[in-house]
Amino acid sequence: MAGASDPLLSLEHFMPYRLNRAAETVSRRFAAIYRRHSGLTRPEWRALATLGQYGCLTATDIGRHSAMHKTKVSRAVQALEDRRWLKRQTDSEDRRVEHLTLTALGQKNYRALAQLALDFERRLRETLGPELFDQLNAGLEAFEEA
Amino acid sequence: MAGASDPLLSLEHFMPYRLNRAAETVSRRFAAIYRRHSGLTRPEWRALATLGQYGCLTATDIGRHSAMHKTKVSRAVQALEDRRWLKRQTDSEDRRVEHLTLTALGQKNYRALAQLALDFERRLRETLGPELFDQLNAGLEAFEEA
DNA sequence: AATGGATTGTTACGTTTGCAACAAATATAC
């Protein structure tokens, strides 16, 4: 009888599994929100949010900040450019580099989406309860440092 | 000047973003381990781990437990069957249903991989420090309940 | 200034993914 006579590993208590499930759930719910609002994909939202926060970055910068593969960034930037939400400006000293900034339209949409994000997080905090939310945050912060 | 004059949203402190980064990092590192060990993909590992823990499940069960799309499950099961790591047995009463169990070979490999998983988690706990690790776990548990 | 090596961003290609349609079997309603 093949079986779970003595399961060596309990997935439900396995940290990578837990992290993934939580991240997936949160990410998918939030993605549904901004997808409905403006039809952005996840890479596009990430690029927009990074640019909105930092103002002017190169594609490489965006990749570093948002931990996205450079081809993902390249395609997201292209999509945002097609929407006229950002503009490129080649560096005058290093012509490989393109400086990316949000257009007025892009900023307007960024503000709306950032507000959605904050609302979402606030609801998440309420659902979880402030103590546990902060606890989770502290754990994640520790993780980032290590 | 387009800019981050007053960034509405700090991605680094945004919970969904944090969760994703942590999950991605952990998941990728662990995936590298079992990929090197036995060449399993992530869906295949998940199906194997779920079966190893619960003994005998249907494809739908695996999907529910591991939060995978049913096509992903279908393909992972196929791959594991090709390796002779699991066998199917159609239910005698409901012939749509297939009961999946690990073969002896599958169980052997499951045990080895489960051990890798436990080792990985132990190292993770050491890296993070037990207090923060447990804190993170508590936060994730709360999340699962909500 | 010239050759070799790095870096920036895009493109080509094979793989993986999820949605939708599907066949097969069962359950439900009339």
Add this chain to the structure above:
DNA sequence: GTATATTTGTTGCAAACGTAACAATCCATT
């Protein structure tokens, strides 16, 4: 008992993905 709906698992297809190769540019060593 037949028709309709639901469930289980697979497959076709188009979109998204990452690896690798690439062109363009810059830097370093000579």
